[in-house]
Amino acid sequence: MTPFSGPHRIIHLSPVDEIEVETKPPFNFLYSVWKPSHFPTLLERHFGEVAYRTFRLKSGLPVAIRMTPLHGGCCGIRAQVFAPRPFTGAERAYLSARLRLAYGLDFPIKAFYEAVSSDRALVGGPIASLYGMRASCPETLFEILVISLVLQNTTAKRSGQMLAVLLETFGDSMLIDGQELYAFCDVNRLAASSERELREGCRLGYRARYLQAIAEGFARGVVDEDRVRRLPEAEAKVELMRLKGVGPYSAHVALSSALQNPNLVSLDVWNRKILSRFLFGHPDASAREVVEAAEARWNGFKGLAALYIIEDLYRETPASPLAEAGSAAGEERHR
DNA sequence: AGCCAGGACGGAT
């Protein structure tokens, strides 16, 4: 608890809707909604066959959803929606579209498999293990930029701490099936904060100034997600890097994740080593060498190929282990 | 006690 945070309020949720979003097989529910490489956050909780996730809608309304496989998991997601008040039609349509984008339901996964079908190492390994996995990004462009900011220049553990404090300070706490989750930080709340609050209260250090710049950019409409989505890749990157604190790495994370460009690969130190090992058999190739070899081998799909390789590697030792079934009820009893 | 980590900036070359 930071000295700046207010009383801890938990927003009461009621079931308001149920949305079914379909996709063409192959679809892998588990690995589409849960990525073994992602560090655990207060935004989501995973039990394997059941997954919980929060979203903040464009209207600002925080919601939480309970996801289960649709039609036995072959081809979609059933989402039970919980919110503080009834849904409007526009909010329902927005969330439905957001879910399709968040879990890659409109992505032509077969085109990827066909394009790399001659790559036996990829097909026989990562693709076989993760068959049907879609690239996912439940975050908005603003949210993914904030997350990439706390990922900068530190360890995953520290990143998780910074994000947790941000969510507790600027997000909305909600209880769903006995578990506390947070909707992402409200952009206006963040833009209205002081640098001191971010620096000293949230312990963001030099990132405080950058976070304000990013939040103000989105709050004032200087950068707009819908507009960036329509730009060509190179222009979109320049547009994002106009924000102080957003460099090549963060811009790549945003473009490959939020915009779901299957050819963009974000090479942080660890990903570079993992891909270098897959491509060259040793971890020491430069970022440039890795990108060039990946482009030659997975023309047009190097980002998605990299995702499969990385997630397959984390599968045995996940950064975010699946929670035990029933532990939510257990926690609830202790309250 | 000092060094560095899952980048970015600003300025110098």
Place this chain on the structure above:
DNA sequence: ATCCGTCCTGGC
């Protein structure tokens, strides 16, 4: 275009 010192914090 590329290189370097600096930035907060926490962990070793």
